[in-house]
Amino acid sequence: MxxxxxxxxxxxxxxxxxxxxxxxxxxxxxxxxxxxxxxxxxxxxxxxxxxxxxxxxxxxxxxxxxxxxxxxxxxxxxxxxxxxxxxxxxxxxxxxxxxxxxxxxxxxxxxxxxxxxxxxxxxxxxxxxxxxxxxxxxxxxxxxxxxxxxxxNHGEGWHFSRVGRFLERADKTSRILDVKYFILLPDISFVGTAYDDVQWGALLRATSGLNAYRQRHGRIFPANVADFLVFDRDFPRSILFSLNAALSSLSSISGTPPGTFRNRAEQRLGKLCAELTYTDIATVFDDGLHEFCDRLQMDINGISDAMGTVFFGYPSEASPTAQEQ
Amino acid sequence: MNFAHYDMGPFYDEMFAAPGEARAGTGLLYRKIESLPPGELERRQGAAEKALFDMGITFNVYGHSEATEKIWPFDLVPRIVHVDEWQHVETGLKQRIQALNLFIDDIYHDQKIVKDGVVPRELITTAEGFLEPCVGLSPPRGVWCHISGSDLVRDQDGRLFVLEDNLRCPSGVSYVIANRRLMKRTFPEVFAASNVQPVELYPARLLDMLYAIAPSKNEPPLLTLLTPGVYNSAYFEHSFLAHETGIELVEGRDLVVQDGDVCMRTTKGLQKIDVIYRRLNDDFLDPQVFRPDSLLGVPGLMAAYRAGRVAIANAPGTGVADDKVIYAFVEAIIKYYLDQEAIIPNVPTYLCWRPQDLTYVLENLPRLVVKAANESGGYGMLVGPAATRAECDAFATKIKAAPRNFIAQPTLSLSRAPVIVDDLFEGRHVDLRPFILYGEDIFVLPGGLTRVALKKGSLVVNSSQGGGSKDTWVVNPADRPETPIQMENMDHVKSSC
Structure with missing residues (x-):
């Protein structure tokens, strides 16, 4: 291609x-x-x-x-x-x-x-x-x-478009989580206001995930909502689900067996998936949800840059990425 | 909506032989339109326009905000050509293309036609399309102009003439196919009954031709279509043809010459390509040989071509034969190579390069159409009868400065066809661009693009100058009876598209 x-x-x-x-x-x-x-x-x-x-x-x-x-x-x-x-x-x-x-x-x-x-x-x-x-x-x-x-055709081109979709989605789900942070959660201990339930519910609805969340966790607790949006393995808009989906398409493109890598894009994405797989929501809250989202967004930008140099013929990773957010 | 008040004027009308009397092959369409309930034709026209818009077959109107996108105007009433007449057209075009191809091959080899005094040497060497780097080249099968389209017009007596030849990158065939698909949806009943010859086979014939010229025995060869990019006005066509044929659509920046081969940059490294159907003008093809400032071409392409590593359609250099000055010699060219009279004649042409013609042209500007030898798309031309005195004077100055670059022709009273204007039919002037493929043999697509000068009274049909299009049906009514068809009950007939 x-x-x-x-x-x-x-x-x-x-x-x-x-x-x-x-x-x-x-x-x-x-x-x-x-x-x-x-x-x-x-x-x-x-x-x-x-x-x-x-x-x-x-x-x-x-x-x-x-x-x-x-x-x-x-x-x-x-x-x-x-x-x-x-x-x-x-x-x-x-x-x-x-x-x-x-x-x-x-x-x-x-x-x-x-x-x-x-x-x-x-x-x-x-x-x-x-x-x-x-x-x-x-x-x-x-x-x-x-x-x-x-x-x-579910060939190379489809896989490239799928990588694009899921990297973008992971980035955006992290930003939707951030909405909550900016609006009323500067601090994790600040829980349980009158509107809290409603607002976390709105957040889930924005990701089309309220029903799925209810089935998984029932009542709304901030830690569970964050856990759901970051780590849920089956919810198609969660960050980890999205990154795993992007990784599987990337492996299909290069023909790499799971757990190995052939290029920098795969390496960086695989590393990020592994890191998320072996962490939990308590750790995320300890380090700060907002800081977590920030770091994640930078990692995704790095992966996108690597896509450019490995596959799209961009000159080098140092070059400005005109299309990047 | 009906033809009761349709005014044919003093022109040859493509649909009617006399008021209310449809020409052979058009009767079915005529009766169908007359039988439609009020408003139905307008409704179908609106549906067709919406379909074109949804398909994104649009162009931007410059000077407007981004929201202003327009479709290329399309008129729903097809232009119908009887198969008997079409056979004449087809034979004439095959003859013409065969002769022009022999001419190009001769010009880049022995130039016998020059030595024999049929075409003056000076006119060859001063033709912008003549490319020195192509001298001595022998493309596969001796075919240079693989894809061509010679525009045809009709005068007030109904006689057909070739108005000009397009041997470089003629465009429009995508509209022929897209228009036809729309028409099948719009008039399935008439369509099914009229025995219209198909245009849908064009992509397959194009592929056959490209396979036929592939130089290597790579199986299957890697075929590409080289486009200047999304901002080119014919980009829709480039992408359409690539989509229909499955060949790779490439831009110059996708290609690189390595070890003498032309390769494309893929996600898995470089891949050698075999054939380039280029939709890029000669002078942009290779900055090492032609325009050094071209960013659209591929450095080293001509060397690879010369070494036979890659085939290019059309071959570089074909432009020498569609120079409008050379056009004036095509009848002689046919006679010289084929020893035949031209089946479809030229429009009489004055060469300003000849002193006596120049004098005549300058004295008769208000009656003539003057064209620049190397322009196309309706640019650089003067339509004498429609021009002001000042415009004529300004043009005269240009002609005197460079007589070689201008030709003149009498203003033809082009034939007209009915088009829908609001809720009436009005006659508008039309021409016809057929499409010809030359690979193992010569193929003429039955039909072609009927271009319409939508401005009332205008003779200029080019899309860049306010022209529109119509589907062109080559029909063979004799094969199917016209009478037993129950028109009203045919609306449910499924088309084959």
């Missing part, structure tokens, strides 16, 4: 997954603010902080009001990680490999893009209630995952 094609497939799915997850952020925050009277401005500011792009936001907007934050995250063309920008990038990547992907996949990516463009023309509706639009985006994202699973 052409390096350029592998690169485009990897980024196409990363951007699609990213757009879907941003809609999940917005949706969860929307529900959180509804359930938490007062202090709304601050809450929307947390949304920007978890993206790591606060400086960029402040250059362009006066304050963290709902309207500005929603505009920034959804439709700001100048912000490379807005949903609109992600869709545009996903579509451009898809266009460049249109002959490789199925017609169904291309047409849905195209249609998805137009859905968001149409949404950007009437943002007022979303300032009042973004829920429905977020849900549409989430469903489209999942549908595209289904279409690529059902219509693409």
């Amino acid at each position: 052409l390096s350029r094609v592998a690169d485009a497939l990897y980024w196409m799915t990363r951007y699609l997954e990213r757009a879907e997850n941003i809609s999940r952020f917005i949706d969860v925050n929307w529900h959180l603010t509804l359930d938490q009277p007062g202090g709304e401005c601050q809450d929307w500011g947390a949304m920007v902080r978890i993206t790591g792009d606060t400086a960029l936001f402040l250059e362009r907007y006066d304050g963290f009001d709902r309207q500005s934050v929603i505009t920034f995250l959804m439709f700001d063309s100048a912000y490379p990680h807005s949903i609109l920008s992600c869709l545009r990038a996903a579509r451009e990547n898809a266009r460049s490999v249109r002959e490789i992907i199925s017609n169904d996949l291309w047409e849905q990516v195209n249609d998805f893009y137009h859905l968001v463009v149409d949404g950007s023309r009437r943002p007022e509706v979303l300032y009042i209630n973004p829920h429905e639009f977020c849900q549409q985006i989430r469903l489209r994202g999942m549908m595209l995952g289904g279409i690529s699973n059902e219509t693409m």
Whole structure:
């Protein structure tokens, strides 16, 4: 497979997954603010902080009001990680490999893009209630995952797109966990407020994991929720599940037996999976959940850089990664 | 919507021989359209446009926000060509391409045609498409122009002419196939009954041709389509053809020459390729030989080609034969190589390079169409009757500065076909671009791209100049009876697409 094609497939799915997850952020925050009277401005500011792009936001907007934050995250063309920008990038990547992907996949990516463009023309509706639009985006994202699973050959190209999807998902699930940290959990001992149950529940709902969590753990305890989102082996949006899925695709690409590696991307990802496999949620809380998320995101960036040099023909790991978050 | 008020004007109409009298082969379509309930044709036109939009067959309108994407205008009423006439077209095109190919081969070898005084040497050496580095090359089977399309037009008497030859990278075949798929969905009933010759076999014939020119005995050979990239206006077509044939779509940056072979960079290292169907102009192919500033090509490609390590379709250098000045000699070229009269004639052409022609052209600008010899896409041309005095004067200055670069032709009164304009049919001028493949033998795709000048009265059909397209049906009505078909009950007939 052409390096350029592998690169485009990897980024196409990363951007699609990213757009879907941003809609999940917005949706969860929307529900959180509804359930938490007062202090709304601050809450929307947390949304920007978890993206790591606060400086960029402040250059362009006066304050963290709902309207500005929603505009920034959804439709700001100048912000490379807005949903609109992600869709545009996903579509451009898809266009460049249109002959490789199925017609169904291309047409849905195209249609998805137009859905968001149409949404950007009437943002007022979303300032009042973004829920429905977020849900549409989430469903489209999942549908595209289904279409690529059902219509693409499960060969090299599909595996590259799968690595992209799951690395992005692991990163974003860690950021969804971070929402909670920024909003009301600067300290693990700070548990048991009146709204706590509701808010951890909203977090799980953002990952489509509330029912699965209930079946696994029943009542909501912060440590269990974090454990579920980081370590659950069967929940398809947990961090460890996602990283293991990415690793299995990477092994299929290089033909490496489990537990060994042939290149730096595999080495780094395998190491990260092993580390997570042999740790537990108590350790994570001891070291700080936020710090854990931070480190994880940096590790994932490193793995993505290694993908670039090993497979996509990028010059070296020192080079700036233009597409990286 | 019906043809009751359709005005044919003083032109040859592709659908009607006289008001209300459909030409051979078009009767079925005519009656079907007349029988549709009010609003139905517009509904089908809307559905077709939406399908094109969903497929992403769009182009950006410059100067607008990103949301402004438009489909290439497509008119639902097909242009119909009777199979008897098509046989004439097919034979004529085969003759023309065979002769032009012999001409190119001769030009890059002995230049007998020059020595015999049929084509002046000066016009060859000054043709922009003539490439010195190709002299002496012998591509497999002696075939240079593997993929070509010669534009055809019809005058007010219905006579067909070749308007120009496209021997470099003619585009449009993807629209032919995409349009046809749409039409099958839109008019399944007429389609099934009309015995329309298929265009769906093009990708397979393209593959046959590319296999036929593969130099090595690699089984199967690795075939590629070289595109300038996603920002090229024909990118849709490049990706469409790669998708339909399964060949690798590559950009210049994907390719590298190593140990004399052309290779592509893959996730598993370099892989040798055998055939390049290039959609890149000659001068961008190899910065070591042609334009040194080209970032789209592959350094060392020409050396690999010359050494026979890789086949290129079309062969570099074919542009010499579609220079619009050389065009004026094609009838003589056919006579010279095949000893035959041209089956489809040229439009009479004045060469500004000839002093007496130059004088005539300058004196008659308002009546002529003047074209730059090396431009295409409707650029660099003057349509005399539609031009202002000032435009004519400005053009005259350009012609006098470089007479070699201009030709002129009488303004043809091109034939028209009905198109849907709001809720009426109006006549618009059309041409036809057929598609020809030359591998083991010559294949002419039955049909082709009918281009429509959508601006009222305009004669320029190019997509870059406000043109649209129509599906072109080569029909053989004799094979199936027209009368017994119950039109209203045919709507459920499934098409084969």
